[in-house]
Amino acid sequence: MKHIEKAVFIPAVAVIAGGTGFALVASDRAADVFGALRDGLAQWAGWFYVLAVGVFLGACLVIALSRWGEIKLGPQDSTPEYGFASWFAMLFSAGMGIGLMFYAVFEPVTHFQNPPTGEGGTAEAADQAMAITFFHWGIHAWAIYAVVGLSLAYFSFRHGLPLTIRSALYPLVGKRIEGPIGHAVDTAAVVGTLFGVATSLGLGASQINSGLNAVFDVPVSPWVQAGLIAGITGLATISVVAGLDAGIKRLSLINLWLAGGLLAFVFIAGPTLELLASFSQNIGIYLSELPRLTFFADARGETGAWMGDWTLFYWGWWISWSPFVGMFIARVSKGRTIREFIIGVLFAPTIFTFFWMTVYGNSALSAVIADAASPIASAADSVALFAFLETLPLAGITSVVAMVLVTTFFVTSSDSGSLVIDTIASGGKLDPPKWQRIFWAVLEGVVAAALLSVGGLLALQSAAIAAALPFTVVIILALAGLIKGLSLETARKAGGRSAVQVPISGASVPWQTRVRLMFTNPTGREVAQFIEDTVRPSLEEVAETLRGHGAEVEVSGEHGRADLTVRHGDNPDFLYAVVRRRYDRAHFSTDFTEPVPEDEYARAEVALSEGGQHYDVFGYSKAQVIRDCVRQYERHLQWLHHITNA
Numbered sequence: 120m121k122h123i124e125k126a127v128f129i130p131a132v133a134v135i136a137g138g139t140g141f142a143l144v145a146s147d148r149a150a151d152v153f154g155a156l157r158d159g160l161a162q163w164a165g166w167f168y169v170l171a172v173g174v175f176l177g178a179c180l181v182i183a184l185s186r187w188g189e190i191k192l193g194p195q196d197s198t199p200e201y202g203f204a205s206w207f208a209m210l211f212s213a214g215m216g217i218g219l220m221f222y223a224v225f226e227p228v229t230h231f232q233n234p235p236t237g238e239g240g241t242a243e244a245a246d247q248a249m250a251i252t253f254f255h256w257g258i259h260a261w262a263i264y265a266v267v268g269l270s271l272a273y274f275s276f277r278h279g280l281p282l283t284i285r286s287a288l289y290p291l292v293g294k295r296i297e298g299p300i301g302h303a304v305d306t307a308a309v310v311g312t313l314f315g316v317a318t319s320l321g322l323g324a325s326q327i328n329s330g331l332n333a334v335f336d337v338p339v340s341p342w343v344q345a346g347l348i349a350g351i352t353g354l355a356t357i358s359v360v361a362g363l364d365a366g367i368k369r370l371s372l373i374n375l376w377l378a379g380g381l382l383a384f385v386f387i388a389g390p391t392l393e394l395l396a397s398f399s400q401n402i403g404i405y406l407s408e409l410p411r412l413t414f415f416a417d418a419r420g421e422t423g424a425w426m427g428d429w430t431l432f433y434w435g436w437w438i439s440w441s442p443f444v445g446m447f448i449a450r451v452s453k454g455r456t457i458r459e460f461i462i463g464v465l466f467a468p469t470i471f472t473f474f475w476m477t478v479y480g481n482s483a484l485s486a487v488i489a490d491a492a493s494p495i496a497s498a499a500d501s502v503a504l505f506a507f508l509e510t511l512p513l514a515g516i517t518s519v520v521a522m523v524l525v526t527t528f529f530v531t532s533s534d535s536g537s538l539v540i541d542t543i544a545s546g547g548k549l550d551p552p553k554w555q556r557i558f559w560a561v562l563e564g565v566v567a568a569a570l571l572s573v574g575g576l577l578a579l580q581s582a583a584i585a586a587a588l589p590f591t592v593v594i595i596l597a598l599a600g601l602i603k604g605l606s607l608e609t610a611r612k613a614g615g616r617s618a619v620q621v622p623i624s625g626a627s628v629p630w631q632t633r634v635r636l637m638f639t640n641p642t643g644r645e646v647a648q649f650i651e652d653t654v655r656p657s658l659e660e661v662a663e664t665l666r667g668h669g670a671e672v673e674v675s676g677e678h679g680r681a682d683l684t685v686r687h688g689d690n691p692d693f694l695y696a697v698v699r700r701r702y703d704r705a706h707f708s709t710d711f712t713e714p715v716p717e718d719e720y721a722r723a724e725v726a727l728s729e730g731g732q733h734y735d736v737f738g739y740s741k742a743q744v745i746r747d748c749v750r751q752y753e754r755h756l757q758w759l760h761h762i763t764n765a
Contacts, residue, residue, distance in 0.1 A: 123544065123545060123555070124302070124305070124544060124545060124546040126299075126302040126306075127302050127305040127306050127309060127543065127544050127546075128309075128544045130302075130306045131306045131309035131310050131313075131544065132562075134306070134310050135310060135313055135314075135562065135566060138314075138582075139565065139566050139569045139570075142569050142570060142572075142573045142578065143569050143572075143573070149573040149578065153573075153577055153578045153581035153582070154577055154581070156581045156584075156585055157427055157432075157577070157580055157581040157584055157585075158424070158427060160427070160431070160435075160584050160585060160588065161424075161426055161427030161431050161584075162427075164588060165416055165417065165426060165427070165431050166416040166418075167588075167591065168431055168434040168435065168438070168587070168591065169413075169414060169415070169416040169430070169431075169434070170414070170416075171591050171594070171595060172259050172262070172263060172413075172434050172437075172438075173259075173413045173414055174595075174598075175259075175262045175263050175265075175266045175594065175598065176258060176259055176262035176413070178262075178266065178598055178602070179262045179265050179266060179269075179461050179465060180461075182269075182457060182461060182601075182602075182605070183457065183458050183461035183462055183465075184458075186609070187457055187605045187608075187609070188456060188457045188458030188461070189456060189457070189458065190273075190277070190456065190457050190605070190608060191277070191454065191455070191456055191457075191730075192269075192272040192273060192276050192277060192449075192452055192453055192454065192455055192456070192457065192460060193276040193277055193453045193454050193730070194277070194726075194729075194730030194731045195729075195730050195731070196730070196731050196733060197276070197453065197454040197730075198454045199452070199453070199454040199455050200451065200453055200454060201451050203463075204372075205372065205451075206451055206452065206463070207375075207463070207467050207468065208372050208374070208375040217319045217320075217322055217323040217326075217525060217528045217529060217532060218256075218319065218322065218436075219256075219378075219472065219475055219476075220323075220326060220504060220521065220524060220525045220528065221322045221323070221326050221500070221501065221504070222252075222256075222500075223475060223476055223479035223480060223504065224479050224480065224483045224495065224498075224503040224504050224506075224507045225498070225500045225501075225503035225504070226248075226251075226252050226255070226429075226480070227248045227249055227252050227476070227479075227480035227481070227483060227484055228248075228480075228483050228484065228487055228495060228496060228498075228503065229248075230244070230247065230248035230251050230252065231244050231245050231248040231484055231487065232244075232487075232496065233425075234247050234248065234251075235251070235421070235422040235425045235426075235429075236421055236422065245484050245488070246400070246401075246404050248480070248484070249397070249401045249404065249405075249476070249477070249480055249481065249484075250401070250404045250405050250408045250412070251412070251429075252476050252480055253401060253402075253405040253473055253476065254405065254408070254409070254412045254430075255429065255430065255433045256433075256469075256472050256473075256476060257405065257469050257472070257473065258465050258466070258469050259413070259434075259437075260433070260437040261464050261465050261468060261469055262465060263434075263437045263438055263441045263445075263594070264437070264440075264441055264444045264445050264448060264464060265445075265460070265461055265464045265465055266441075266445070266594055266597065266598050266601070267284075267287075267441040267442060267444075267445025267446070267449075267594060267597065268444070268445035268446070268447075268448040268449040268452065268460070268464065269449075269457065269460060269461065269601060270286075270287035270445075270597040270598070270600065270601045271283075271284070271286065271287060271445055271446055271449035272448075272449035272452050272453065272460070273457070273601060273604060273605075274286040274287055274289060274600075274601075274604065275449065275547075276449075276453045276454075277729070277730065278604075278728065278729075279728075280547075281546060281547025281548075282446065282449065282450065282542060282547045283305055283308075283446075283542065283543050283546065283547035284304050284305050284307075284308040284442055284446075284543060284593065284597070285297075285300075285301035285302075285304045285305050286547070287596075287597035287600045287601060288300070288301070288304060288596055288597065288600050289600065289604075290600045290601075290603040290604045290607065291596060291599060291600045291603065293688075293689040294689075304593050304596075305543050305544070307589045307590050307593055308442035308543050308590060308593065309442075309540050309543050309544055310586055311438070311439040311441075311442055311586040311587060311589070311590040312439065312440070312442040312443040312536060312539060312540050312543070313536070313540060313559070313562065313563060313566060313586075314439055314566065314582045314583060314585075314586035315436060315438075315439030315440040315443060315536075315583055315586065315587075316440070316443060316532055316533065316536035316540075316563050317563050317566040317567040317570060317579070317582065318436060318439070318567075318570075318579040318580070318582060318583045319440075319529075319532050320348060320351075320352075320529060320532065320533060320563060320564065320567035321344075321348075321567040321568075321570055321571045321579045322501070322579065323351075323525050323526075323528065323529040323532075324344040324345075324347045324348045324351070324529075324567065324568075324571065325344055325500075325501040325571065326501040326504065326525050327347050327351075327522050327525050327526060327529075328340075328343050328344050328347060328501070329501040329502040329505060330504075330505050330518055330519075330521060330522040330525070331343075331522065332502075333502065333505040333506075333509070333518060334505075334515060334518045334519060334522075341568075341571055341572045344568070344571055345568040345571070345572065348564045348567050348568045348571075349564060349568075351526055351529045351530060351533070351564075352533060352560055352561060352563070352564035354526075354530050355529070355530045355533035355534045355537070355560050355564075356534075356556075356557050356560045356561070358530055358531075358533075358534040373527055374524065374527050374528055374531060377520065377523065377524045377527065378475075378524060380520070381517065381520055381521060381524060382474075382475060382478055384511075384513075384517060385478050385479060385482060385511065385517075386478045388511045388512055389478065389482035389485075389511065390481075390482060390485050393481065393485060394477055394478055394481055394482065397477050397481040398473070398474060398477040401473065401476075401477055401481075402473060405473075415430075427584075428580070431584060432580045432583065432584060434587070435580075435583045435584030435585075435586070435587035435588075436580075436583040436584075436587070438587035438590055438591055438594065439583050439586045439587040439590065441590070441594065442539065442543065442590065443535065443536045443539045443540070446539045446542060446543070447535050447538070447539050448464060479504075479507065482507070483495050483503075483507045486507070486510050493510070494506045494509065495507050495510070504521060505518050505521070508521060533560055533563055533564070534556075534560065536559070536560075536563060537556045537557075537559040537560040537563065538556055540559045541555045541556045541558075541559050544559075570582055607691065607762055608729065610758065610761050610762040635738065639737065639738060640720055641720070641721060641722075641737055642719045642720070642721060643679075643699060643701050643719055643720075643721040645721075645737075646679070646699045646721040646722065646723050646737055647678060647679045647699050647721075649723055649737055649738075650676075650679060650680065650681050650697055650699060650723055651678075651681075653739070653740070653741055653744060654681045654697045654723070654736070654744055655674065655676070655681040656741065657741045657744040657745045657748065658674050658681055658682075658683040658695070658744075658748065659674050660741075660745060661683060661745055661748050661749065661752075662674050662683060665685060670685055670686075671685070671686040672684070672685050672686075673686075676696065679698070679699035680696060680697070680698045680699065681696065681697050682694060682695070682696040683695045683696070683748060685752065685755075687759065690759055690762075690763070691728065691759075692728065693727075693728070693751075693752055693755040694726070694727055694728040695725070695727065695748045695751050695752065696725070696726040696727070697723050697724070697725055697726075697736060697744075698723070698724055698725075698726050698731075699721050699722075699723060699724075700721060700722050700723075700724045700731075701719075701720070701721045702720050702721065702722065722735040722737060723735055723736050723737040724736075725747070725751075727751060727755075
């Protein structure tokens with residue numbers, strides 16, 4: 120069985136190995152190269168990142184508020200696989216984890232002291248610092264994830280395409296996604312994801328090292344950080360082997376409880392009433408500044424290097440993470456409506472993040488404003504959190520809890536990233552071999568250690584921004600494909616309504632037969648036999664007739680299912696399937712219906728390419744099955760006429 124998509128796996132590994140090898144072999148020049156790369160991208164492509172992210176957010180809001188929001192990510196009768204608490208915990212831990220620990224104190228304090236414009240150390244600077252922090256960690260980041268995740272979930276769960284990035288381009292290039300175009304898209308996704316995850320792992324390792332130094336006087340050095348990466352990558356590998364439910368889901372819930380506990384402690388031990396007022400004020404300032412910040416590209420160079428160090432780094436980081444987070448939240452979002460998906464992804468983690476940033480950021484700002492000599496003000500990036508915790512009671516305990524939390528976020532990011540990268544590199548298979556996941560987990564750790572050793576935060580930022588550039592183009596194409604796919608679905612419904620006028624040859628099912636079927640409770644074996652004896656021969660007869668008119672038709676299906684597929688080239692194919700569906704009990708029974716053993720009741724339900732149609736054809740004659748299939752095909756042709764002549 121094929122497990123590796125070589126056309127994706129080999130180029131991705133070559134690019135990653137080449138970049139990492141250069142960093143290690145030419146370590147003296149690497150830092151200069153990384154710095155020049157970041158500055159060049161900020162100068163020449165900064166506007167492109169800013170505009171693209173603004174478009175992604177606008178598209179999400181339009182889609183959620185439109186009628187498209189009612190469409191399910193899966194067949195229309197599907198239900199969510201995970202409850203809201205588990206769903207939120209997994210997407211939150213995968214999407215933001217380590218970064219919140221690293222930047223919650225450092226970023227607001229830095230913007231307060233050195234704002235992009237205006238004078239630092241003032242009340243206005245404090246308000247601006249929180250607004251900028253909210254901007255970097257708010258709905259823009261989650262809009263990027265939402266576009267990628269929605270595209271993947273829609274085309275995979277609703278249209279049966281592989282759960283991989285290339286599937287989002289199907290409405291634009293058709294079956295060519297299986298060739299070089301698709302391979303290039305998935306390769307860019309693998310490279311971007313790996314460097315994005317490696318950036319987070321590098322930040323996490325440096326912060327854990329700083330915590331160990333503050334609490335246990337462990338020296339801060341690249342060797343210690345490399346050892347931390349190796350050890351925690353080992354833990355991530357164990358979680359990867361355990362799988363989605365046993366490993367990632369459990370760790371995500373642990374993350375949520377630990378994060379909530381530490382947040383509650385800081386909220387209570389800090390200036391509680393001031394934090395409540397600040398939370399409301401921060402949201403108001405953020406909303407008032409949102410339009411300006413969204414499209415601010417520093418056209419006149421007012422902020423100097425600030426734009427590249429902060430906004431562009433974040434946009435690059437989120438974009439490079441988007442294949443990973445997008446695919447991960449797609450995997451755990453099957454059965455939700457598009458509106459529920461977008462609203463949940465955009466706002467649920469954002470509200471929690473805003474409160475988190477308020478509690479840590481405003482508490483730290485209060486300490487700095489009250490005491491200009493506060494150690495928080497002079498703390499380095501990875502030390503800032505621990506310097507802040509030293510100002511509160513039980514600093515020794517909370518610092519250890521913070522290190523544990525960073526570690527669990529570290530593990531979750533690594534194993535989630537490995538699972539997603541492996542899925543992409545395996546052609547969309549949802550359960551590839553475990554050794555491949557282990558390979559990617561180890562490679563993430565190696566890349567993170569290499570980047571830390573040669574350039575630290577600068578190298579991590581540069582790698583994230585550079586890896587994001589080609590994938591930004593991919594996301595734009597995926598968004599265009601998603602909109603086209605949703606438009607086709609809308610047209611399908613319109614075509615279905617107009618197809619009522621299409622004459623149906625032959626008589627429909629007699630009403631006496633319909634009544635008889637109401638009181639029939641067949642077993643799963645009887646339904647399977649009906650599909651084999653009646654449905655499959657009926658579809659073969661339809662296929663033979665259609666082939667006589669030049670159509671490309673295939674009849675397939677395993678035991679308990681029969682499918683007829685008519686190919687239409689670059690236009691959507693027609694699928695008519697009869698599928699055995701088992702149910703716990705019959706939908707209707709009386710004293711005179713024949714009893715059926717529990718768990719054995721089944722129906723022969725019709726399914727089309729857009730999902731189950733919720734009607735049962737068990738007991739139909741061969742002629743009636745043929746008429747039903749032809750009727751649905753006539754509806755499909757009417758829809759094709761509608762979309763090609765619209």
